[in-house]
Amino acid sequence: MVKDRVTRFRWFWAWQDEKEEAWLGEMSRRGLHLASVGLPCFYTFIRGEPRNMTYRLDYQPYTKKEREDYLQLFRDAGWEHVGEMAAWQYFRKEAAPGENPEIYTDIESKVAKYKRLLGYLLILLAPLWVILIIQFGDGVPYPWLSGIKIFGFVVGTLLLYAAVRVFLRIRQLRRL
Amino acid sequence: MARNNLDNYLPLTESTYYIMLSLLEPLHGYGVMQRVEAISRGTVRVGPGTLYGALTMLEKEGLIVKVSEEDRRKSYQLTDEGRELLKKQVQRLEIMAASGRAAHMAGK
Numbered sequence: 001m002v003k004d005r006v007t008r009f010r011w012f013w014a015w016q017d018e019k020e021e022a023w024l025g026e027m028s029r030r031g032l033h034l035a036s037v038g039l040p041c042f043y044t045f046i047r048g049e050p051r052n053m054t055y056r057l058d059y060q061p062y063t064k065k066e067r068e069d070y071l072q073l074f075r076d077a078g079w080e081h082v083g084e085m086a087a088w089q090y091f092r093k094e095a096a097p098g099e100n101p102e103i104y105t106d107i108e109s110k111v112a113k114y115k116r117l118l119g120y121l122l123i124l125l126a127p128l129w130v131i132l133i134i135q136f137g138d139g140v141p142y143p144w145l146s147g148i149k150i151f152g153f154v155v156g157t158l159l160l161y162a163a164v165r166v167f168l169r170i171r172q173l174r175r176l
Numbered sequence: 177m178a179r180n181n182l183d184n185y186l187p188l189t190e191s192t193y194y195i196m197l198s199l200l201e202p203l204h205g206y207g208v209m210q211r212v213e214a215i216s217r218g219t220v221r222v223g224p225g226t227l228y229g230a231l232t233m234l235e236k237e238g239l240i241v242k243v244s245e246e247d248r249r250k251s252y253q254l255t256d257e258g259r260e261l262l263k264k265q266v267q268r269l270e271i272m273a274a275s276g277r278a279a280h281m282a283g284k
Contacts, residue, residue, distance in 0.1 A: 103225035
């Protein structure tokens, strides 16, 4: 018997949302439809008939009050909200062949999405660097502290790299 | 609250312009999407992401207000300030269209 629920592990970086959308669409065309998103990089799919689904990811950290208005707009426009993960909103819509539905229909609003993401990355980044700078001045009073430092340094570098990639994406969009 | 100079909002993006134009009368989000497509004669379609961002911004800036809620769908309408801004945008567009037309005729 073929299993009807399939879990896949796949990692996407914060600036690879379009790649992720394309991958999810490809899975649907192979009959694997996203069922839920939860932990980062774990995707649960339900097996079904192949369908031509367009997936779109929005970055929208809404409050509870704003949530209903936000989701209602997408529902009315024919988009199904599949789930959310750390303010990333997963939507999908069945598309006719050759049709390419979009949730963002102009450059300015697309730029605004990446600016929200960039803002979030910078907020995460700020305290990390402050801690690192303070600690570097201290020497190594305890051996375990250097482990934390290295971890912090790696995370900080990744966040910084992600922020740069998102920033470049904004620049590229603005040049279009 | 003291208001910014309305000129700072100009020029509006094409989407925001049509969204505001469709909110001369109260309308909910989905109605805005349909009306934008109709009044722009199919040249502009507004996706829900773009619309949500525009409505949020316009409301925050006091250019539109929520007027009612039905079936969880909120209706918005332009404020006086919003109307004033829209008028200024129309004036700019008229100049653009007229100068473009004149240049086009001369070039012909």
